[in-house]
Amino acid sequence: MARIPIRIYGDPVLRKKATPVDGVDEEIRTLAADMVEAMQVADGIGLAANQVGELCRLLTVNFDIDGGGEGATALINPRIVEQEGEQVSMEGCLSIPDIWEEVDRHDRIVVEYLDLEGVEQTRELTGLHSAVVQHEIDHLEGILFIDHLPSVRRMMLRGSLKQMTRSRKQTA
DSSP states (O other): OOSSOOOOTTOGGGGSOOBOOSOOOHHHHHHHHHHHHHHHHTTOSEEEGGGGTOOBSEEEEETTTTSOSOOEEEEEEEEEEEEEOOEEEEEEETTEEEEEEEEEEOSEEEEEEEOTTSOEEEEEEEHHHHHHHHHHHHHHTTOOGGGGSOHHHHHHHHHHHHHHHHHHHHHO
């Protein structure tokens, strides 16, 4: 079990916008490590700080998902500076368990961010990595992947989402 729990749909923190990280310090590095642990325990490939109740612009991504060998990485204050193309892929979310839906995303993005040493990085991502980072940046804006679905599809999920909210309140 991870040291920090992942917040589930219905928790108000998931709809709040995260604030920029002022400086990379030991507190941020510890939060990033705890997030990586929570993400890995949950078999996830991405996690935003809002999902663990922290409203700072920090996300973690497992860049080893396609055998790249890099492992989990933290992106601090990430921002997309270029985007192009389209892809449609199945997305799920650790905060919305057991729901998978097709979501339209950009196929290629360029993201700028600070690493855990506070050094600015620029990275080009395509395919699954691109979709994961876009999904997690959405979280930092208080946007969930279900917000990208057509209204008819969101209505069809309403019952499952209400049940998730009820279950979360009962365990809180």
